[in-house]
Amino acid sequence: MIYLDNSATTKPSKEVLASFMTVTEDYYGNPSSLHGFGSTAAILLDKARAQAAAIIGAKKDEIIFTSGGTEANNLAIKGITESLKHKGNHIITTQIEHPSVWNVYKELEQKGFKLSILQVGKDGRISLNQLKQLLSKETILVSIMHVNNETGTIQPIEEAGELIKTFSSAYFHVDAVQSFGKIPVNVNQSTVDLLSISAHKFHGMKGTGLLYKSMKAPLLAQVAGGNQENGLRSGTQNVAGAVAMAKAMREGTEQSNSRHIEGLKKQLIQFFSNSPFTSMVTPEEFSAPHIINVSVPGLKGEVIVNALEKEGIIVSTTSACSSKNAEVSRTIQAMGYSHKIAKGSVRISMAHTTTQLEIEQLQKAWSSEIPSLLKGINY
Amino acid sequence: MNYDRILIRYGEISTKGKNRNRFINQLKMNIKESLTGLSAVKIEAGRDRMHIYLQNPNEVDHIISRLKPIFGIQSFSPVVKTAANLTEMKEQAVKLVESLAHEQATFKVSARRADKSFPLDTNELNREISSYVLNNVNGLIVEMKNPEIELVTEVREEGVYLSAQKIPGAGGMPIGASNKASLMLSGGLDSPVAGFHMMKRGVEVEAIHFHSPPFTSEQSKQKVRKLAAQLAGYSGRVKLHIVPFTAIQQAIQKQVPENYTMTSTRRMMLKIADVIRENTGSKALVTGESLGQVASQTLESMQAINAVTATPVLRPLITMDKTEIIEVAKEIGTYDLSILPYEDCCTIFTPASPKTKPKLDKVVFYESFIDFELLIQEAVNGTKAEIITPNTLFAESSEAFSDLF
Structure with a gap:
């Protein structure tokens, strides 16, 4: 896992x-x-x-x-x-x-x-x-x-x-x-x-x-x-x-090696920015090194979570405390993003133990799983 | 602030005649000792003032906090040195005042010109510097009488000295300058305060505590060690003697009529303390007694108890009210320790109605059936001494369980 x-x-x-x-x-x-x-x-x-x-x-x-x-x-x-x-x-x-x-x-x-x-x-x-x-x-x-x-x-x-x-x-x-x-x-x-x-x-x-x-x-x-x-x-x-x-x-x-996760975060931001169907929610500046929020407009965050879990990767929709509510994220809407983006957002949050390899596997799973879900959806 | 030195004003030492140098040297030594662990500093002691030359200006806050509890210091001021150049003086003055100012702080400048070749005279200096500071620091109000911030500006040949803070010292006399006394330290509120008062008069204090396991617990001993450590904050160290007292207390319970047990107990404590005092070269015994506070502290009781020795028994709290004692205890940080609820040797075996007016001949008669001298000797032989410093307990506790943290 x-x-x-x-x-x-x-x-x-x-x-x-x-x-x-x-x-x-x-x-x-x-x-x-x-x-x-x-x-x-x-x-x-x-x-x-x-x-x-x-x-x-x-x-x-x-x-x-x-x-x-x-x-x-x-x-x-x-x-x-x-x-x-x-x-x-x-x-x-x-x-x-x-x-x-x-x-x-x-x-x-x-x-x-x-x-x-x-x-x-x-x-x-x-x-x-x-x-x-x-x-x-x-x-x-x-x-x-x-x-x-x-x-x-x-x-x-x-x-x-x-x-x-x-x-x-x-x-x-x-x-x-x-x-x-x-x-x-x-x-x-x-x-x-x-x-x-x-x-x-x-x-x-x-x-x-x-x-x-x-x-x-x-x-x-x-x-x-x-x-x-x-x-x-x-x-x-x-x-x-x-x-x-x-x-x-x-x-x-x-031991908080924030430079290590900072690097992984940069790598992920790069990855998601190059992907045509995702939009970054986490701002590049003034953000903590361990959290990345990214959205696939048109999909539900829940679907992404399920798809990645099938590949053994655990991420979440919004905060754990409210992720079981059907409502979309108050925070992301407050930032002025559309309902669609808010609905399709997932949070990837790392720890100092997160490795380069794990992030690469996430990228691989993302590339292989997510596009097929989007078939027939206009983004 | 880039402080250059700290100026120290003596308290009562200044009124001493022939012995003045001895007191000043003692103070210098005590200050030096209190600064261990910080960068070495040079201390220059004059007749009326002492200067600590700072090697590392960043340490000034540490030095200030260490100087505060040292007896023999009336007040002290951190001093900034600048070149005898008006522009630089003004800038430093603003920096210095700014670091201390708050909304509506009252302020004045007191200039002194020892170097008469300096182009401005005292009045001109006052005017120049104060107007510059007032223009550049917000919220100051000029006040000639007792301002909160008095910027003292001394122009000397070698440079200009600025200071704006007069920090009150602990007063009193330097510890060690007036010999040594033995404090009977129970664990209650009063005795640590008595010890503090003796220290303030320059007396080095050794503490004696009576421990009666299993009637008194390990925690109550620990509490006394903490109290001694708190007192050591003023003197650097306190030697603590812990006397095994169980056998004597049991012998008293067995032999002496109940309403006289308290009197007898106190007499035995005083006798033991006197032997330890003699062995350690102390000149007096100190107790935390306050007149009329409890049965053992009536004049009649004191007479019956004090009869065991001709050594001076000093009672610095004798006329103080409990509330006054509590106030000092809070100030010196012993209050919170003293109120911890552990039995001590004075609270166990307390008779329901102890004699408030015991008769000396009676108590002597009751005691005559037991060979107390032998028991006293045993207690003295079993006494364990330990040097306690402010860090003793901290060091112990930071080692304990360190793997858990």
């Missing part, structure tokens, strides 16, 4: 899995317990926290372990808006967010918040001008994703942060689930107040993630209970998962 759906999830690395197993088997104590066995688990959790913090340039106390990206995004958005609703009623996000951000904003809109949505251009990037115009004294939170999960577009986070801090007193939340381990993510001296990360996107375990929360961000807990994670996320911590995530973060930043 050639696995090219690494934006949906990745295979845990052997080393990460070994850490997870050791902690699960040997240090299964509850980190909140008083006894030495529990304290050992607490030490492990503390070390995981320190390592995760150091890697993203945060302080140890600024890391909240969660069950993944979705929970981190929910906690960030709901926690800030709930604590600041007396200060303002205005929230801003983009048209292309992941459902775990998008649907929370929609929910908040229903509850009475005034929601502004940033449009994106053909390259999938927001307009800083529009952001500047939308910001006001009333704005309390802005969420902008770092790397888009469907197209790989990189948003101008730094510039957006500058604007947010200059023209409002809003807090800035960044969904870095797709970017961490692929392009540099560092909150030190940045304008980012909240940042979400999910371990299984970079060869960690599912069910683990974290929210970076800067010291000054006033977050209200969304789960009541035993006040773990500084009271912000009750529930017995997943120590093994946190340790495994810290290891995956280290491996992800140490």
